[in-house]
Amino acid sequence: xxxxxxxxxxxxAALAAPNPYRIVPxxxxxxxxxxxxxxxxxxxxxQGQFMEGETGGQKSATLYAMEPTRRITLMFNAKGRVRxxxxxxxxxxxxxxxxxxxxxxxSALEKANGGPFKYRSLGMNEDAGRVLDWQGGKLTKPFAHVxxxxxxxxxxxxxxxxxxxxxxxxxxxxxxxxSADALSRKLNPIVETxxxxx
Numbered sequence: 001x002x003x004x005x006x007x008x009x010x011x012x013a014a015l016a017a018p019n020p021y022r023i024v025p026x027x028x029x030x031x032x033x034x035x036x037x038x039x040x041x042x043x044x045x046x047q048g049q050f051m052e053g054e055t056g057g058q059k060s061a062t063l064y065a066m067e068p069t070r071r072i073t074l075m076f077n078a079k080g081r082v083r084x085x086x087x088x089x090x091x092x093x094x095x096x097x098x099x100x101x102x103x104x105x106x107s108a109l110e111k112a113n114g115g116p117f118k119y120r121s122l123g124m125n126e127d128a129g130r131v132l133d134w135q136g137g138k139l140t141k142p143f144a145h146v147x148x149x150x151x152x153x154x155x156x157x158x159x160x161x162x163x164x165x166x167x168x169x170x171x172x173x174x175x176x177x178x179s180a181d182a183l184s185r186k187l188n189p190i191v192e193t194x195x196x197x198x
Contacts, residue, residue, distance in 0.1 A: 021070075021093045023101070025146050025196055029072050029094055032063060034082035034198045069093050086195035090151065094194075098139070104191040105157060106150070106179050113137035116180035122153040122189060123173035129189065132176060151192035158187045 020030045027033050032041055038061060042050040051065040055075065064070035069092050077083040087094050087102055095101035098112040109131075110116060118133040129150035134140040153159055153170045162170065162183075169175070170187055177184050 021095065023094050023096045023194065023196070025096070025142055025144075026198075028196065029063075029085055029087075032072065032085070034085075082198055084195050084197050086147075086193060088193045090155065090190065090192065096142075100148075100191065101194065102191055106184055106188050106190075109139075109148070109191065110179045113139045116178050118176055118178055119150065119184075121170060121172050121175035121177060122150060122156075122187075123171050123175070125173045128152075128173070129192070145197045147193070147195040147197065148191055149193040149195075150189035153187065153189065155192070156187045156189040161186060 023029055028035075031044060038050075038052070041061075041063060045063060049064050049066055051062045053060055053062070055073070059076040059080070061074040061076075063072040063074070068089055071087065071089075071092075072094070073086050073088065074082050075084045075086075089102050092102040100109060100112055106119075113134055115135065115137045117131055117135050117137060117139070120127050120130045120132060122129050129152070131148040131150075134143060150156075153162075153167070166183055166186070170183060179185075
């Protein structure tokens with residue numbers, strides 16, 4: 001009986017343990033956040049996994065630089081403070097409480113939101129694929145300072161099923177779509193960038 005109680009305790013403790021790969025809007029990625037200095041972040045990483053540089057003429061830093069599925073990019077403001085933290089690609093160990101991360105499909109995002117949302121078409125504009133409005137859904141408040149961007153149409157789950165007219169519509173510049181549109185559901189794009197703004 002004691003052994004059974006001990007195993008139950010261990011199971012409960014494992015469930016209660018914080019997830020090291022949890023994204024928390026307003027706080028950061030796991031134990032990394034704007035409350036830490038770069039030196040403190042670097043100490044948490046294996047040797048060679050921290051890099052400083054510039055991105056688009058602005059100071060940046062990369063955590064887990066040699067591991068694509070764990071890589072995080074930090075951008076800084078003019079005062080040297082962390083302005084944003086982001087992940088980019090098609091898969092990652094990082095995810096929110098709702099299970100949202102790189103590779104999350106439009107349909108899964110809509111389910112997490114509890115309803116449709118609006119996003120920019122998958123053209124060549126700077127904001128292509130960006131979620132614009134959660135339309136009062138469950139993600140409206142927790143994701144107020146989170147930028148979600150879908151990958152290019154060709155990386156979408158339903159890309160091969162589109163006809164020529166649908167390809168042109170999906171990839172037109174500057175259009176706004178609802179996740180409830182028939183084309184959106186057919187295309188079912190995936191998340192390519194998740195960025196926390198501070």
